[in-house]
Amino acid sequence: MAPKKNSxxxxxxxxxxxxxxxxSLIVLIPLAATFVKSSELSWAQFSHTVFSPQALAAYRLSFxxxxxxxxxxxxxxxxxAWVLVRYDFFGKRIVDALVDLPFALxxxxxxxxxxxxxxxxxxxxxxxxxxxxxxxxTRLGIFVALTFIGLPFIVRTVQPVLxxxxxxxxxxxxxxxxxxxxxxxxxxFPMLSPALLTGFALAFARALGEYxxxxxxxxxxxxxxxxxxxLIMSELDGFQYARATALAVVMLVISFLLLLAxxxxxxxxxRYNTNNLA
Amino acid sequence: MxxxxxxxxxxxxxxxPWVRRLLIALALxxxxxFLIVPLLSVFTEALRQGFGFYxxxxxxxxxxxAIQLTLIAAAISVPLNCLFGVAAAWTIAKFxxxxxxxxxxxxxxxxxxxxxxxxxxxxxxxxxQGWFGPWLIEHNIxxxxxxxxxxxxxxxxxFPFVARELIPLMQAQGRTEEEAARxxxxxxxxxxxxxxLPNIKxxxxxxxxxxxxxxxxxxxxxxxxSGHIQxxxxxxxxxxxxxxxxxxxxxxxxxxxxxTFLALVTLLLKTWVEYKNTALRGTAFTPVxxxxxxx
Numbered sequence: 001m002a003p004k005k006n007s008x009x010x011x012x013x014x015x016x017x018x019x020x021x022x023x024s025l026i027v028l029i030p031l032a033a034t035f036v037k038s039s040e041l042s043w044a045q046f047s048h049t050v051f052s053p054q055a056l057a058a059y060r061l062s063f064x065x066x067x068x069x070x071x072x073x074x075x076x077x078x079x080x081a082w083v084l085v086r087y088d089f090f091g092k093r094i095v096d097a098l099v100d101l102p103f104a105l106x107x108x109x110x111x112x113x114x115x116x117x118x119x120x121x122x123x124x125x126x127x128x129x130x131x132x133x134x135x136x137x138t139r140l141g142i143f144v145a146l147t148f149i150g151l152p153f154i155v156r157t158v159q160p161v162l163x164x165x166x167x168x169x170x171x172x173x174x175x176x177x178x179x180x181x182x183x184x185x186x187x188x189f190p191m192l193s194p195a196l197l198t199g200f201a202l203a204f205a206r207a208l209g210e211y212x213x214x215x216x217x218x219x220x221x222x223x224x225x226x227x228x229x230x231l232i233m234s235e236l237d238g239f240q241y242a243r244a245t246a247l248a249v250v251m252l253v254i255s256f257l258l259l260l261a262x263x264x265x266x267x268x269x270x271r272y273n274t275n276n277l278a
Numbered sequence: 279m280x281x282x283x284x285x286x287x288x289x290x291x292x293x294x295p296w297v298r299r300l301l302i303a304l305a306l307x308x309x310x311x312f313l314i315v316p317l318l319s320v321f322t323e324a325l326r327q328g329f330g331f332y333x334x335x336x337x338x339x340x341x342x343x344a345i346q347l348t349l350i351a352a353a354i355s356v357p358l359n360c361l362f363g364v365a366a367a368w369t370i371a372k373f374x375x376x377x378x379x380x381x382x383x384x385x386x387x388x389x390x391x392x393x394x395x396x397x398x399x400x401x402x403x404x405x406x407q408g409w410f411g412p413w414l415i416e417h418n419i420x421x422x423x424x425x426x427x428x429x430x431x432x433x434x435x436x437f438p439f440v441a442r443e444l445i446p447l448m449q450a451q452g453r454t455e456e457e458a459a460r461x462x463x464x465x466x467x468x469x470x471x472x473x474x475l476p477n478i479k480x481x482x483x484x485x486x487x488x489x490x491x492x493x494x495x496x497x498x499x500x501x502x503x504s505g506h507i508q509x510x511x512x513x514x515x516x517x518x519x520x521x522x523x524x525x526x527x528x529x530x531x532x533x534x535x536x537x538t539f540l541a542l543v544t545l546l547l548k549t550w551v552e553y554k555n556t557a558l559r560g561t562a563f564t565p566v567x568x569x570x571x572x573x
Binding site for chain 1: 370502
């Protein structure tokens with residue numbers, strides 16, 4: 001593989017070679033091992049594992065909780081991004097920096113903190129318990145953990161697009177007689193929706209694979225509060241490598257599809273980049 | 279309108295004051311509930327039994343050994359992924375070749391994989407029942423449930439961090455400066471050190487900060503390959519888990535407060551680098567944009 005144009009810059013073979021070698025050693029060969037290992041199973045064994053009642057319950061819970069968490073983040077993340085870009089208020093810079101906390105905070109810390117806060121005697125749990133709401137060790141707890149870790153994705157995908165929006169478009173809508181709500185709903189929101197969807201897909205993908213924060217706040221009871229990564233972990237703990245691999249293959253295929261969707265969304269989203277409008 | 283007037287002019291179209299106040303209140307309530315309260319509770323729980331117990335937990339030999347292992351894993355994986363990031367960004371940004379978008383997607387891949395699977399893949403290769411398992415046992419080499427496995431899992435989960443920051447940055451900067459340096463007689467290395475590196479230093483630092491935070495904080499992947507041997511294969515996050523599951527909650531939060539402190543330092547550095555180079559804002563969350571022309 002040679003560069004199309006003759007470049008005066010050196011190092012093409014060296015850097016490409018190193019990139020491919022390192023990528024293969026750390027990522028591609030180990031990932032290929034998963035698919036090879038799963039092919040040791042017969043189709044009957046494979047489908048018995050990935051369609052077992054326990055696995056189906058885990059997919060339902062993982063997908064449901066991740067979708068719900070990403071949806072809540074889409075609403076509040078959008079409001080946070082809007083407020084950070086458009087309004088001034090006390091402590092704005094601190095809030096802006098803090099939005100990335102779920103990304104910087106190790107998931108195990110997030111897990112034990114949320115589990116403690118929402119436990120019946122915790123700071124938040126003690127207010128919810130009299131109302132009959134149990135969070136820690138229930139499905140609601142899984143949702144809380146997944147909302148926490150997905151928070152930055154929506155804010156950080158919507159924020160730059162919103163900041164780059166040309167104010168002239170809004171001015172035009174207003175001078176043509178649109179009220180503020182119409183301007184937002186018919187003009188601003190459609191331009192932000194690709195970024196919002198990208199953030200939603202990223203938060204959803206992250207939530208699907210999450211392990212660290214959920215393991216502490218969930219009671220991990222099969223069929224009830226066991227998400228897919230926890231099911232894989234319990235198969236690994238029982239040295240059921242073939243079963244764990246079969247479940248991992250299902251998750252990997254879903255991850256690849258989501259990555260593809262995110263790339264398409266991002267390409268769509270870039271259409272509204274001001275660089276392209278100018 | 280001059281530029282100055284544009285900046286000073288108030289935004290003429292905005293929402294009614296009550297809508298603004300309501301949205302700010304909603305945003306702050308959400309941030310307080312999900313970020314500020316958890317942050318405060320880490321430190322409160324950590325100090326529940328006083329400073330004496332706090333420092334006693336941190337001075338415990340098991341805690342110290344966990345800190346050492348975390349530092350080792352980060353000290354190996356950050357430089358290696360840094361070197362990879364620079365090489366990958368150079369080859370992708372400075373040359374044209376087919377299959378670039380496939381390469382970009384593969385580099386980002388570890389981000390979309392569950393940490394549990396990231397750890398599991400190494401068990402399938404190096405574990406007792408894995409591809410090289412029998413050979414490794416014969417030669418008395420331990421990778422899984424030992425330090426090398428922890429380093430490998432950390433390498434995998436932090437793999438894209440530096441590359442995905444440098445690739446878009448170097449693509450945006452183009453090749454003209456380097457080409458000019460070469461034409462004027464600079465060697466390849468001189469071009470890299472004197473032209474490219476000063477141009478990418480903020481992106482590189484940004485990638486290193488994010489890579490390091492994840493390397494020190496990774497839990498799921500490391501948990502699969504560690505075997506949880508106290509004093510030997512426990513990193514800081516795994517030590518937090520062991521203390522927590524042993525019902526030493528205050529101890530768990532004391533060790534967790536170290537990681538929280540690291541997260542706050544990370545946020546501070548991250549914000550500072552974003553202030554120095556605004557183009558880096560938000561890039562930690564979105565995949566590297568694919569090129570439209572190549573496949």
